[in-house]
Amino acid sequence: MAAPPHPDEIERHPATARRLHAAEQAISSPDPAVREHAIREAGEIVRAAHREVAGG
Template sequence: MTTPHTDGDGPLIPPSELTLSALRQAVATVAPSRLPEFFEDLQKAFIRAGDEDSVVPIRMFYRQWAVVVEIERRPETARRLHAAEQAISSADPDVRGRAIREAGEIVRAAHREAAGG
């Protein structure tokens, strides 16, 4: 992980590796207020993995947080997603529809990036 980059609309940090320490550091850099949620999700993933005798919950945890980092490392993308999330509760069905589409596009793009392209 390198120091944050704040040039224009570019990403604050490079893409995160899918390791626990890299994801933890990335979350601490781009969304520090979400660290308690990160650790709670980590604990739940390991408990579930033990209960199910499967690594799938751990892989899902890594993927979920890679997507969060992918969105939050790009300030304009994060701003758009958070605005869309707020607009989803609008009384206007057209506003809600646009917000749902916008949020979906952002999250799908982040999933593609987190999966390597």
């Protein structure tokens, strides 16, 4: 299994970085639905970056 993407790799894609940062901030929301959505969003972004770095 390949290593997870380095944070700098995500930062090379400004729109993706903005989405990830927004999701990271939303994880602190007092609303459980907002937190759940943010966790899913962040996970999707990181998994997509991992696939790209791994060449898949």
